[in-house]
Amino acid sequence: xxxxxxxxxxxxxxxxxxxxxxxxxxxxxxxxxxxxVQAGQGMVILGxxxxxxxxxxxxxxxxxxxxxxxxxxxxxxxxxxxxxEREALNDRIGMLFQNAALFDSLPxxxxxxxxxxxxxxxxxxxxxxxxxxxxxxxxxxGSVGDLSPSELSGGMQKRVGLARAxxxxxxxxxxxxxxxxLDPIMGAVIDGLIVDCVKKLGATAVSxxxxxxxxxxxxxxxxxxxxxxIVWTGPAATLGDTGNAMVDQxxxxxxxxxxxxxxxx
Amino acid sequence: MQYLLNFLAAIGRxxxxxxxxxxxxxLFAVEGVSHLVRPPFYPRLIGRAFVEIAYFSLPVxxxxxxxxxxxxxxxxxxxFSRFGAESAVANVVVLxxxxxxxxxxxxxxxxxxxxxxxxxxIGTMRVTDQIDAxxxxxxxxxxxxxxxxxxxxxxAMPLLVVVADILGVMGGWLIGxxxxxxxxxSYLNSTLNFLEPMDVISGLVxxxxxxxxxxxxxxxxxxxxxxxxxxxxxxxxAAVVSxxxxxxxxxxxxxxxxxxx
Numbered sequence: 001x002x003x004x005x006x007x008x009x010x011x012x013x014x015x016x017x018x019x020x021x022x023x024x025x026x027x028x029x030x031x032x033x034x035x036x037v038q039a040g041q042g043m044v045i046l047g048x049x050x051x052x053x054x055x056x057x058x059x060x061x062x063x064x065x066x067x068x069x070x071x072x073x074x075x076x077x078x079x080x081x082x083x084x085e086r087e088a089l090n091d092r093i094g095m096l097f098q099n100a101a102l103f104d105s106l107p108x109x110x111x112x113x114x115x116x117x118x119x120x121x122x123x124x125x126x127x128x129x130x131x132x133x134x135x136x137x138x139x140x141x142g143s144v145g146d147l148s149p150s151e152l153s154g155g156m157q158k159r160v161g162l163a164r165a166x167x168x169x170x171x172x173x174x175x176x177x178x179x180x181x182l183d184p185i186m187g188a189v190i191d192g193l194i195v196d197c198v199k200k201l202g203a204t205a206v207s208x209x210x211x212x213x214x215x216x217x218x219x220x221x222x223x224x225x226x227x228x229x230i231v232w233t234g235p236a237a238t239l240g241d242t243g244n245a246m247v248d249q250x251x252x253x254x255x256x257x258x259x260x261x262x263x264x265x
Numbered sequence: 266m267q268y269l270l271n272f273l274a275a276i277g278r279x280x281x282x283x284x285x286x287x288x289x290x291x292l293f294a295v296e297g298v299s300h301l302v303r304p305p306f307y308p309r310l311i312g313r314a315f316v317e318i319a320y321f322s323l324p325v326x327x328x329x330x331x332x333x334x335x336x337x338x339x340x341x342x343x344x345f346s347r348f349g350a351e352s353a354v355a356n357v358v359v360l361x362x363x364x365x366x367x368x369x370x371x372x373x374x375x376x377x378x379x380x381x382x383x384x385x386x387i388g389t390m391r392v393t394d395q396i397d398a399x400x401x402x403x404x405x406x407x408x409x410x411x412x413x414x415x416x417x418x419x420x421a422m423p424l425l426v427v428v429a430d431i432l433g434v435m436g437g438w439l440i441g442x443x444x445x446x447x448x449x450x451s452y453l454n455s456t457l458n459f460l461e462p463m464d465v466i467s468g469l470v471x472x473x474x475x476x477x478x479x480x481x482x483x484x485x486x487x488x489x490x491x492x493x494x495x496x497x498x499x500x501x502x503a504a505v506v507s508x509x510x511x512x513x514x515x516x517x518x519x520x521x522x523x524x525x526x
Contacts, residue, residue: 063397087403095401101394105386115402118305118409164402 012075014039014172014204015060020069021228022055029055030066031228037206037221042198044219044236045208046250048259052228053208057174060206061095062086073172091119094170094203096194098177100161102149108135109145112163121168134163138193155186159193166197173198175207179214191217212239212251224250226259293411293485300405300412307413314417318379318476319424325378326371330429333366334358334436342445354445355455358437363464364524367429368422369516372475375422376482376508383414383483384504388490388497396488411488414480422476423469430468467523474519475512482508 013036020033029052037043047053058064060071062078071078078089102111109131116122122130132142138159149157158178165173178194179187191214198205198218209215215222219236224247232244240251249257341357387410390396399406434456441447483504490500 058397061397061401063400087405090401090403093401095398097394097398099393101398103390103395103398114404118402118404120305 011038013037013072014041014074015206016070016072016075017056017060018070018072020056020059020066020071022052022059022064022066029228030059030069033069033225033228033230035223035230035233037204039204040202042195042205042218042220042236043207044215044222045206045225046210046215046222046239046247047208047225048210048250051225053225054176056225057176057206057208061093061174062090091115091168092171094165094168094173096158096161096165096173096175096178098180100149100157102157102160102164104149106149107145108147108149108152108160111149111160112145112167114164115168130167131163134167135160137166137197138163139189154181155183155190158182158186158190162190162193162197166201169201170203171201172204172206173201175205175209175218177209177211178207178218179209179211184213187211187214188217194218210250212253215239289489290481290485293488294415294481296407297411297415297481297484300408301416303408305408307409310409310413311417314414314480315421317382318375318417318480319421322371322375322378322421322425323428325374326425326429327432329370329374330362330367330433331436331439333370334362334433334438335440337361337366337433338437338440338445342441351445352455354441354447355437355452356459358441359434359456359460360464362433362437363430363460363468365468365516365520367426367433368468368471368475369512371422371425371429371472372479372512372516373509375425375476376479376505376512379418380479380483380504380508381501383480384487384490384501385497387411387484387487388500389487391488391490392493392496406488411484414484415477418476418478418480419473420476422472422479425476426468426472430465463523467519470523471516471519474515478511478515479508482511 015035015037017033017035020030022030033052033056035056045053045056055064059066060078066079073089078086081089102108103114106114109128110117112131112134113122113127116130117124117127128145131145135142135144140156140159140163144152144156144160149160152160175194178190182190194205194207195218205218207215207218216236216239221233222236222239223230223233224244225231226246232242232247234242240248242248242251246258249259337358338354341354342351345351345353345357387396390410396406396410399409438449438452438456441452442449486500486504486507490496
């Protein structure tokens with residue numbers, strides 16, 4: 001049940017979490033999360049609903065302030081950073097939200113180039129063409145850029161969300177349930193795009209999911225979070241046959257096992 | 266004894282909640298305003314919010330002003346005729362409109378239109394993770410969503426009230442000349458002769474304060490909404506109710522400041 005973190009001599013991890021704790025009201029969501037993500041690695045965090053995986057990545061992104069613990073990126077403690085340093089760090093981070101979280105008041109091309117435009121790294125005239133190029137990378141036609149997000153299907157929204165996440169060529173990308181709400185084929189397409197984009201950028205990817213097929217496709221390493229703690233880490237390819245009863249029950253989707261659903265009978 | 270303690274505790278909790286709410290809104294306002302003086306600025310968003318408030322609220326504010334002026338002329342005529350002071354109708358209409366009814370009624374109308382729309386839009390962005398997405402895209406949501414709206418509210422409302430003042434007076438003139446037997450020139454003369462710059466200026470200052478307030482309450486309640494569609498609905502209601510009450514309360518305070526001797 002103990003997490004199998006690499007030894008300290010393995011070099012500074014890209015992301016290092018130690019003793020991360022967060023409580024909402026009386027509910028303890030994170031109860032001492034320890035996790036290392038190596039540079040260039042695809043880390044998949046698995047866990048059931050309410051296990052704390054979303055809160056973990058929101059804490060890393062600075063969207064939630066943890067109650068205790070440390071978060072280091074490239075060896076630097078991000079929780080002690082001032083606002084300017086934090087914003088500079090966010091420049092190197094991309095995020096694909098579960099429901100894509102596209103800005104529905106803006107056309108697709110402005111969504112894709114939002115960060116480039118916000119930082120005045122590109123003019124509005126050039127941003128349209130740039131958005132077309134990035135949309136092509138995620139398998140969409142450049143003409144999609146003129147549509148409003150509400151005119152797109154779920155799969156297309158995810159792809160636009162991915163385009164927005166990779167537009168500034170970040171070196172860390174987070175994926176929150178990238179295949180949720182998609183049919184299996186579209187899920188595989190999105191996973192393929194994620195793997196391609198991350199490989200092309202040479203980025204470190206952290207994904208949270210409870211879709212096992214997706215986890216095996218996009219992850220090099222997997223970590224299982226349960227009741228606010230990391231209970232296992234290991235190669236994503238071994239999921240379903242890890243020898244850890246908790247992970248194997250979760251991976252196979254079995255009702256009986258060490259993880260019990262708190263259902264009222 | 267226990268009932269009395271429970272009763273007092275309930276009052277205490279309400280007062281503390283009120284203070285907490287007021288403090289949170291004040292901090293939100295200060296943070297919003299502080300982003301107006303620190304780059305980057307978003308002139309496009311300020312322009313969009315300005316058009317939304319000033320241009321698209323024009324029909325509803327205009328209609329309100331015209332009918333208010335008309336009713337005011339009728340009412341003051343029927344009241345003043347009891348002691349032979351019919352000639353004061355034009356003065357009453359212009360003073361009531363410029364000092365009070367123009368800014369207050371325009372404020373209430375804009376609270377309904379804009380306060381609700383800001384709360385619903387920002388609230389929906391909150392519950393669909395769009396505000397979190399802004400942060401991950403290196404954009405401060407307060408600077409991007411709130412500050413432009415606050416500035417646009419404070420700038421657009423005085424313009425709306427200038428229009429409301431003119432149309433309200435014209436509404437009174439219409440009834441005065443068409444129904445109450447005033448001469449057109451004499452009605453307009455009495456309107457202008459008794460009007461002092463302070464009457465209009467005080468109304469415009471009120472308008473700027475009310476515009477800021479409506480944008481603030483809409484943004485605050487939207488920004489802090491929780492829990493999906495129901496949360497957004499609650500935020501919208503809270504935005505309209507709180508801004509309407511604050512407009513009426515602050516109207517008294519501002520009137521006291523301008524006109525008490």
